[in-house]
Amino acid sequence: MWRCEAVQVYMREERRFAMLFQSVVLPCQYSTVSTQTPVVQWWYKSYCRDRTREAFSFPENLVVRVSDLGSYSHLDCADSARTVRIVASKHGSSITLAEYYRGRDISIINKADLRIGELQWGDSGVYACKVVIANDPEGKNEAQVELLVLGK
Incomplete structure (x- = not known):
């Protein structure tokens, strides 16, 4: 039987839609x-x-295919061309929020799930989960999910 000897991080979905002010x-x-x-x-x-304006502001008389919304051009740029910041980290039972997120209802729950309470417009983006284990440096230690916050 084959056994995985390296850390493997994965997400169940590539994209998540959530409502403004919800968790x-x-x-x-x-x-x-x-x-x-x-x-x-x-x-x-x-x-x-x-991404929000791109997804919901179409010129009149434009036919849009659902497959067109699946384009990832809004994700394909160097990190130096966008905002990149740590949200939170967890080691054992100790959770640390980054300065930018202090005072918000944000936590890492279960083994590695990120919970964001009361979503804000600026929360739309790509969230990457990274797992670092000192004696297991091989493998795929990061996965990401796109979060699009929608208004009511």
């Missing part, structure tokens, strides 16, 4: 054979351009 849980799952306690980090990356 959302972004699930992150990982597997490892290591017995060391991992450091779980969640990172935020803004869009390369305004």
